Structure formats: structure tokens, C-alpha cells
Amino acid sequence: MLEIRNLHKAFGAHVVLHDVSLTLRPGTIHGLVGANGAGKTTLLHCLYGLETDFSGVVRATTGPALRKQTGLLPYEPFFYPRLTGREYLEFCLQARGRPLREFAGWNRLLELPLDQYADEYSAGMLKKLALLALLVQDFNYLILDEPFNGLDLEANLLLKEILRRLRDRGTGILLTSHILGALTETADEVTVLVGGLVQRHYSRAEFGSLEQDLLDSLHREKLGLLDSLV
Numbered sequence: 105m106l107e108i109r110n111l112h113k114a115f116g117a118h119v120v121l122h123d124v125s126l127t128l129r130p131g132t133i134h135g136l137v138g139a140n141g142a143g144k145t146t147l148l149h150c151l152y153g154l155e156t157d158f159s160g161v162v163r164a165t166t167g168p169a170l171r172k173q174t175g176l177l178p179y180e181p182f183f184y185p186r187l188t189g190r191e192y193l194e195f196c197l198q199a200r201g202r203p204l205r206e207f208a209g210w211n212r213l214l215e216l217p218l219d220q221y222a223d224e225y226s227a228g229m230l231k232k233l234a235l236l237a238l239l240v241q242d243f244n245y246l247i248l249d250e251p252f253n254g255l256d257l258e259a260n261l262l263l264k265e266i267l268r269r270l271r272d273r274g275t276g277i278l279l280t281s282h283i284l285g286a287l288t289e290t291a292d293e294v295t296v297l298v299g300g301l302v303q304r305h306y307s308r309a310e311f312g313s314l315e316q317d318l319l320d321s322l323h324r325e326k327l328g329l330l331d332s333l334v
């Protein structure tokens with residue numbers, strides 16, 4: 105299990121995460137939802153060790169160190185423009201000390217032109233390349249920041265199915281999305297972050313009220329704003 109306990113993170117005087125706790129169990133998909141600026145990416149960065157200046161506990165409760173058994177899809181992955189897709193995948197494997205392998209199986213699904221340079225890829229193709237680099241590595245846990253963003257309809261459907269199958273064979277997946285349907289169709293539980301605080305954890309059985317709660321809080325906020333304007 106990956107555990108975040110009492111995570112507190114500030115940038116200077118700006119407190120971005122207040123005492124956040126959540127767990128990612130093997131064989132589950134855990135969705136993280138929240139408004140722009142709520143702290144989702146910061147939370148993922150603290151979990152993965154890209155931010156280190158925080159208080160609280162982040163750890164894998166069993167097995168090797170968290171980063172050894174976890175793959176991260178950053179919100180904006182970096183690509184060397186003059187590496188081909190295939191070279192990028194090989195680079196990712198080598199950087200992890202993993203043996204090189206054939207990518208054809210997974211790429212029959214994603215259909216990337218692996219021998220073209222990354223700077224010839226569209227934004228959606230780059231997203232697929234970053235996902236492919238994770239899929240070929242068989243991680244125990246995946247942390248995915250907006251994995252559906254920028255993918256075409258077919259790739260969105262495919263990714264949902266891939267995530268469900270990985271979950272079913274034991275992978276723990278923590279993902280953020282602004283597309284509520286993508287979360288409720290795949291996730292087993294959802295955590296709502298508001299202003300860096302966990303507002304509530306929802307189990308799958310509670311997803312019906314999740315949409316209504318989000319709508320209510322949105323409406324309350326917007327109506328309050330409207331009252332002050334008109």
C-alpha cells in the first residue's frame with residue numbers, strides 16, 4: 105500500500121496542502137478530484153518525491169522503496185525533441201535499470217510512429233508515448249496526473265479499459281482528472297481536495313452523491329459570487 109499521512113506542504117507562506125491523508129491500495133483505482141489549484145499535482149509530487157520539503161509521511165508500506173515500484177505520469181512529461189519514440193522508451197527503461205524489451209505488443213494498441221522524433225508528435229501522441237513508457241515497465245503502482253487529458257476519444261476508451269485491467273491484476277493506480285465520468289467509470293474510490301484539504305473520501309457506493317455534492321458546492325460558490333456582483 106502507498107500511504108500519505110498528515111501531509112503538509114507550503115510554498116513560502118502559501119500553504120498548499122493541509123494535513124492530507126490518503127492511501128492507495130494494490131488492486132484499486134483511486135481518483136483525486138479538485139478545482140484548479142486545489143493541490144492535486146503538488147500532492148502527487150510529494151508522494152513521488154519530486155517535492156521533498158514537506159512534513160508528514162509518504163511511504164510504501166511493503167516491498168521496495170516507493171519510487172522503485174511506482175511509475176509517474178507527470179502533468180507535462182518532458183521529451184527530448186531529437187529522440188525518437190523508441191529511443192525515449194529505451195531511455196526510460198535504461199534510466200530505471202530495466203532490461204530492454206520489445207514494444208510492439210503495447211504499441212499495436214497505441215499505434216505510435218516509434219521511429220519518428222518526439223518533436224514530430226502531436227500533444228496526444230506525446231501523452232500516449234509517456235503512458236507507453238509506464239505500461240512497458242510493469243509497476244506495482246501508477247501515479248497518473250490527468251492521464252485522459254489530450255487523448256482522442258478512442259484512446260480515452262482504451263486507457264479506461266487498460267486501467268481497469270491493470271487494477272484487476274493488482275496494480276494500484278492514483279489518478280487525477282477533471283472529467284468526472286472518467287473517474288466514476290474507473291475508480292473504486294475518490295478523494296475530493298478543496299483548497300489543499302481533503303473534503304471527503306467517497307467509496308464507489310457513494311459516487312451517486314459525489315456528483316451532486318460537487319454540483320452543490322459549485323453552485324453555492326458561484327451563486328454567492330453572483331450575489332456579490334448583482
Ligand SMILES: Nc1ncnc2c1ncn2[C@@H]1O[C@H](COP(=O)(O)OP(=O)(O)OP(=O)(O)O)[C@@H](O)[C@H]1O
Nearest residue numbers: 115118120138139140141142143144145146147179
Ligand atoms: N513551485 C511552486 N511554487 C509556488 N507555488 C506553487 C508551486 N507549485 C504549485 N504552486 C501553487 O500550489 C497551488 C496548488 O497547485 P497544484 O498545481 O498542486 O494544483 P492542482 O490541483 O494540480 O491544479 P490544476 O487542476 O490546475 O492542475 C497553486 O496555488 C499553485 O499556484
